[in-house]
Amino acid sequence: MIQQGTKTFRNISLALFAGGFVTFALLYSLQPLMPEISEAFAISPAHSSLTLSVTTIAMALTMLFIGSLSDSLGRRFIMTAALVVSSIIAMISAFSPGFTELLLLRILQGVALAGLPATAMTYLSEEIEPSSLGYAMGLYISGNSIGGMAGRFISGVITDWLSWRAAIGFIGILGLCAAVIFWLVIPPSRHFVKATPGFKKIIPLLWSQCRNTRLLCLYGLGFLLMGGFVTLFNYIGFELTGKPYHLSQSVVGSLFVVYLMGTLSSTWMGRLADRYGRSNVLGIALGIILAGAVCTIHPDLWVKVIGLALFAFGFFGGHSIASSWVGLVADQHKSQANALYLFFYYVGSSVSGTGGGLLYSHLGWIGIVGMIGVYVVIGFILCRFLIEKVKEHTRLTF
Template structure:
């Protein structure tokens, strides 16, 4: 019997994956609000500074394609724990990077280490949690992601004002080690995991088999567009807020990421809505909220921009919660490979759009960023329409 909501095992899984999500996304996005500082420290452009995130998400996305098959043979718990420890250690080392290329190399290695948890966590939840509780459990995990992303950004902003960006990265690495210890202590062993060996050599054929499912392709496209919009907006909002006419300090600009708390609520709330009413309509609602929030950031008043960022985060985390849980339900078999492909496209969206958005920002300013996001939302809505068609009118509560 799979784990149900309200049980002790459910609470332990929720705490462990909340802590794991916190570590993963705090370390992944530590440098995002510090890009103005890194630009100045190494004498580079904003587009070049964005590579500190893009190369990490790219290496993580590529590793995710294979780490799921490794976990099929080794087990989920061991790889997730090793991933959290390794990425925290690399974060501490990266604080001492003497040159920008060295920092990029360490961020590439960190992306490889980071892949272990997000590539496997969703498969672990699908295996261990009963279906009626899955949307809520996935929402709690993504809540940890949002709080980790928020906490990493806010802490790094504060520490950078007090010390420098190197101290910020080192301290967050140490915090990551503490959270990794919590994860190891409370995560329950897999009770429904069935060891499968010899699948690593079959990874490419298995991944290709998932690409022949048109509904999965739509969800992969949604992951690309959702994450591409999200990372692009938050990559360059720091340049807007620390420049004219706002001239915010690094700590104040970093505190803007408290809007991630909206994602903590929306991921669980929209997950419950999807469990009850179906996924397609709730994803459309999330996209409408994303676009509304993005348009609000065009307003010159700072408080309107902050409201826009909060709406954007609310819509993004809700939409991602639904799309990611839907993948595990749509995939008929080889769910770990289906989840790996979703996350591959999700983080490729981060890498491509995060750096490509810098080109638009350099030529068109903030209007270029919002124009790209509006186009992404329009394409996402078209994918939703195709998804409804392939799902028999969208009546399935998938």
């Protein structure tokens, strides 16, 4: 198994950092553009959020099956193909003649994007020594956070300079460049054992994972973490481009620099979790998420920005801990366990992201923060229940 500090560990970290960068840049590049898309196609904010929701739900469903496909074709091939195809679809999306066509292309992009996140976690758990896994997972997720930040920032700036269509096309070109880096750097799997994909067995295997109460707690945490995160950042653009702020798309896009806090927290909290216990650090992350959400209620713009930074810090730290915990508590079939975590994770994005639009339309920003507060409370309950179940079944550090 590969340990931290070796050249191979650095190559894997660089490759998956680039892969995570591409995945989140492509997935979330349209998020700050929702006000522009809403205006361009004369649709409501909730409808414009479908450009993200349909992509994430397509990713979630595809992840349930693509893990088994990687058992046959190999992790490296699936991850590389996912990055290339999804980048090409992004460039095609720039020429969408209507909203329906844009949604269809975003669905296809979600199917393509599923290949990397569904396989990367399994690749890491197979290749990285357990004591270094938290740090490796944190580096991978830091690529997600920087990619999400860059995608949002670049698309906002290009939209102000040119158009939202030009922004989507440019992100696609950027994705292809990062995909080449990924392909050149990622080392072949050393502990991968090729197997014939048993698609008929997938549903029973997935159901067997759902009977593991420890995994169900982690799946619920993934749903809540991602649901709250996407909802907050889906509608902050509407809040800040409207009264009384009237910020431009470039300025709103630049606010996503707070994702750098996620880069810091995912690696730092991953290390803390390896040292002091996952449940302890996860509880801290949930508290930071709640504090950040409450700060965004304040009318002062700088307090809102601080709130966004705190929220991103807590979210990426919490996600890095929960996702790395899945492979450790799964009794068997870790690939399917990871796929189910990501399924619930992205379903949380789709359901909460669009549902939050209805709350925003009726209750305004306080409705968004109230929903996130409920999610955090449920998250604390699940975390406590998980601790008890882990104590009963294993001596793993919790």
